[in-house]
Amino acid sequence: MKWFKRITIALFSLALLGIGAIAAAYFYVLPDLPDVTTLKTVKLQTPLRIYSADGKLISQFGEKRRIPVEYEQVPQQLINAVLDTEDARFFEHKGIDPIGIIRAAVILATTGKKSQGASTITQQVARGFFLSREKTYIRKIKEIFLALKIEQALSKKEILTLYLNRSFLGNRAYGVGAAAQVYYGKELEELTLPEMAMIAGLPQAPSAANPIRNPARAMNRRNWVLSRMLEKENITPDEYQEAIRAPITAKYHGAEVELYAPYISEMARDYLVEKLGEEEAYTGGYNVYTTVDSRLQMLAQEALRNNVYAYDERHGYRGATKVLWDAEGTAKLDETQIVTQLKQTQGFQGLEPAAVLEVAEQSVKVINAKGETLTLEWEGLKWARKFISNKRQGKAPKTAGEILKAGEQVWIRNNGNIWQLSQIPEVASAIVSLDPKDGAIRTLVGGYSFHTSQYNRVTQAKRQLGSNIKPFIYTGALEKGYTLATLINNAPINNADIRQGTAWRPKNSPDKYTGPTRLRVGLAQSINVMSVRAMRYTGLESAIDTLVKFGFDRDDLPQNESLALGSPSVTPLQVVTAFSVFANGGYRVEPYFIDHIDNAYEQTVEEASPTLACKPELIQPQTLPTDDPFAAMAQELPKHEVANQEVEGLEVASQEANAEDPSCPSTARHAPQIISKQTAFLITEALKSVIWGGGDWSKGTGWNGTAWRAARVVNRHDIAGKTGTTNESKDTWFSGFTPTLATTVWVGFDDHSIELGRTAWNTNGAKDQISGAEAGAKTAGPGWNEFMKNALQGTPELPSPPPEGIVSARIDLATGKLSRKTDYTTKFEYFIQGTEPKEFATEAQTQEDIFIDDSVEDLFQ
Structure with a gap:
């Protein structure tokens, strides 16, 4: 019993000692123990994700x-x-x-x-x-x-x-x-x-x-x-x-990027980092939904790439990137060695590094970094005449040996159904589209490749505008009393603008002068001297004020007459925003690219408040005709029964008196209306002539606008646009729109001193190839045409009915005056009510319409 008591006491003492030790340990660490209830609201570090408007992942940022x-x-x-x-x-x-x-x-x-x-x-x-x-x-x-x-x-x-x-x-x-x-x-x-x-x-x-x-x-x-x-x-x-x-099937999978749009994702990342700081932006689990439409964005990227490749290839082949072995001297590498060399060069934008293995008469065999042997047929080689300069190319090759040698490392790309020789373009480009109704950016491509340059040319590159400025110059003239039928003298300007410091005398391109010409034709054919005279009519300061209304910075606008030909340097985003004013009826919307931002708990923490291109107006109730047999019945019904009720095919108005237009709520932000709907309509009509021209070709009076290629490619009558080329072809533009989409394309070199040059006819090229001096219609225009054709495919053409206050009158094409004739020498023209001609053309004044059959855009087109 003694031993039992001792053991019991010992165990009891040990238990007390253990409890005491635990209690002591608890109170010792208690001050350092955190509040575990924070786990109920713990914020897991989750990366930043950028999405398109339709929910496709563009990019992910975060460790x-x-x-x-x-x-x-x-x-x-x-x-x-x-x-x-x-x-x-x-x-x-x-x-x-x-x-x-x-x-x-x-x-x-x-x-x-x-x-x-x-x-x-x-x-x-x-x-x-x-x-x-x-x-x-x-x-x-x-x-x-x-x-x-x-x-x-x-x-x-x-x-x-x-x-x-x-x-x-x-x-x-x-x-x-x-x-x-x-x-x-x-x-x-x-x-x-x-x-x-x-x-x-x-x-x-x-x-x-x-x-x-x-x-x-x-x-x-x-x-x-x-x-x-x-x-x-x-x-x-x-x-x-x-x-x-089961075998090991794991391999590294990056974020499931569904839409490659690096320029817009970088803009979104910059915005959130600036707003929240890097740590919160990258770990807070934010989901940024941009306004970019994934389908349109992919079409824009493809159009830009294709257009840049087309420019680059018509100017000639600059040669192999390196020589892996000398076909006539150094021993040829084996396949493993070749593939190892090729893997050191990363492919991008569809370009793949490859090594030339064999050269036949009009084909070559190459091997790519995957070890695949491919054949480049003549169709994929014949474009490659030698590049001499941006203005000169060598003769068209007749054999593959004139282009390539075994042992050379080159670039190839899959162009449709064929593999073809390629190269990294040196020329730069940008494309941006927005919705004219509210300024939502639908596409944005800041360059050919984010891999080679992260410089966003849509928002950062200020380039000379060229003739893309002319619609705004003519807008000022219309607001001062000009009409589309006003005759402006298409004649050389001899009284130089002394503010230039030198004798500045603008010339047309081509250098042709046809005398008094209607404003519509002058804008459609981008006639330089007419633009200068239109600005002289409005006054330089008034023209600058008009451009500022469209969103251009006053500091970027020179105080001289070169303004009329597009000497200001502006960004593509400014340009497409300005052109959207014509598309939406005169409102200057604010471009925006973020629709909303959600936090990690899928709660919206920020939402865009776009400017709408509208004015809130009250919808008046529909007045039923007094002779309508169902009118009395409808008037006797209670209002809640009238709403949306159909009586024998007659839909009774559901709007009560003073109801608000749901498409333009009064609570929304409204874009300022900087020009009237009537002026916007008239400029749009003239810009349609840039594409469709005018006159009667069967009577010999037909004429082309500078963007006639768009009529062939896009082939819609609801498109309007304007070409633009600066002096020495350093910057080329095409800006155009439909009622639902405005798009600007720019092409040039990042180095402002380099000219886009010209190309000679390539005997190996297609019948519809582009040659001659590079210009807005030929350099930027094809990119716009391809994009808009595909973007609008499957959508119906949208009519552009004249707004209230627009009238039409038949005019004589030669004089712009009223005409009683109904033949090819006349046409109906639109006017703001009260500005239509009051005089009729006499027989002596009537002559054939002036037109230029061939549009060559070397200078400010």
């Missing part, structure tokens, strides 16, 4: 890849795999596992090593959120007490959800959602059993033992996880055998 998931979204077998591996008694213990602690203590006592952590999932959550990973006793004590507190504050599902989302699983993947994407490119519900087991085994050594870095070690770990699942009877023996035989 950590995380796709937060709810507990219910995780497959049960993945949960089983994690628990069987990390904490089989998770749903039974209260945050710590005494059995595991005893096991770890025994290992420590017998081996002296802390190889067994004995940490439950709750403890791992505590360590992951609040503690470091250092193996110290004090950290372990804190971890235990935090785990107990976490179990009191959160449910088991909440704890496990935090663990599944927080764990680092290698290759910048945090959480099982991101791991499924990074390793397998799948959603969680798409994972197979072996793939789930692989992910479940990653927390132990995510960097060293993941299936990409160490497949053998990862497979061993996966199979051990599967054995634990078999032991816990969560899978059958047959499932186990099938799973362990």
Whole structure:
């Protein structure tokens, strides 16, 4: 009995001592224990994502890849795999596992090593959120007490959800959602059993033992996880055998970018970083939805690339990028050596590096970086006459040997159904489109390749505007009393503008002068001296004021008459915004590219407030005709019964008196109306003549506008546009629109001193090839034509009815006066009411309409 009492007292004393030690340890670490209730509102670091307007991922920014998931979204077998591996008694213990602690203590006592952590999932959550990973006793004590507190504050599902989302699983993947994407490119519900087991085994050594870095070690770990699942009877023996035989299929999958639009994504990233700072922007889980339409954006990128390639190739081939071996001297490399060399050059924009293996009469064999042997037929080679300068090209080649030699490293691209020789273009370009109704940017391509230059030419490049300025000059003239029928003298200007400092005497291009010519024709054919005389009519300061109204910076506008021919330097975004004024009836909308921003909880934290191209007006109730037999019946009905009710095919008006137009709510922001709807309509009509020309070709009076190619390619009558070329062809433009889409294309060199030059006729080229001096219609125009043709495909043409206050009158084409004739020498012209001609043309005044049959745009077209 004595010994029993002593043992009992000793055990009791040890128990008290243990309790005291635990209490002492608790109160010792208590001041350092954080508030675990913060886990209820924990903000997981989630990357910034940029999307198109239709929800396609454009880009992702941030060090950590995380796709937060709810507990219910995780497959049960993945949960089983994690628990069987990390904490089989998770749903039974209260945050710590005494059995595991005893096991770890025994290992420590017998081996002296802390190889067994004995940490439950709750403890791992505590360590992951609040503690470091250092193996110290004090950290372990804190971890235990935090785990107990976490179990009191959160449910088991909440704890496990935090663990599944927080764990680092290698290759910048945090959480099982991101791991499924990074390793397998799948959603969680798409994972197979072996793939789930692989992910479940990653927390132990995510960097060293993941299936990409160490497949053998990862497979061993996966199979051990599967054995634990078999032991816990969560899978059958047959499932186990099938799973362990499965090969390693993991490979790195980047973010699932569905739309490559780097310039717009960089704009969105810059905006959020400036607004929130880098850390918050990159980790706050924000989703930025831009206004870009994915279909239109891809069409714009393709049109820009094709147009740049076309310019580059008609100016000639600049030669191989390097020589890998000398076909006549150095021994040829073997295939492995060639592929190794080619892999050192990264392909982009559809261009692939390749080495020339054999040269036949009119074909060559090449090998690409994948080790594939391809044949370039003559169709893909014959364009490559020698580049001498931007103004000179060599003779058209007749054999492949005149172009390439074995051993040369070159660029190739797949052009439709053929592989062809290519090269990296040196010329630059930009394209931007917006919705004229509210300024939403639908496409934005700041250059040929973000890979070669991150310079965004849409927003950053200020280039001379050329004849793209003329619609705005003529707008000022219309507001001062001119009409589309007004005759302006198309004759040389001899009284020079002394403000130039030199004798500045503008010339036409071509250098032809046809006397008094109607304003519509002068704008359509981009006649320089007429633009200068129109500006003289309005006055230089008035012209500058008009341009400022359209959104151009006053500081960029020179105080001399070169303004009329487009000497100001402006950005493509300013240009397309200005042209949208004509498309929307006279309103200057503000361009914007972010529709809304959501936070990590899918709550909208910022939303665009665009300027609408409209004026809020009250809709008056529909007045029923007095002789309508159903009118009395409708008037007697209560208003709520009248709404949308059809009586024998008659739809009774549903709007009550003074109802608001839903398309233009008074609560919205409204764009300022800077010109009248009537003026916008008249300029648009003239810009349609830029494309469709005028006159009667069967009578010999037909004439082309400078953009006649657009009529052939786009072939719609609701398009309007203007070409633009600066002196020496350093900048070329095409800007145009429909009622729903305004687009500007610019082509030039980043180096302002380099001319776009000219090309000689290529005997190997197509019949419709472009040759001669580069200009807006020939250099920028094809890009606009291709884009707008594809962008508008399948959409009906939209009529442009004259607004109130517009009248039409038949005029004599030669004089612009009223005419009683109805033949080809006359036409109906639009006028703002009160400005139509009052006099009739006499027989003596009538003559054939003046026209220019061939449009050559060398200077300010």
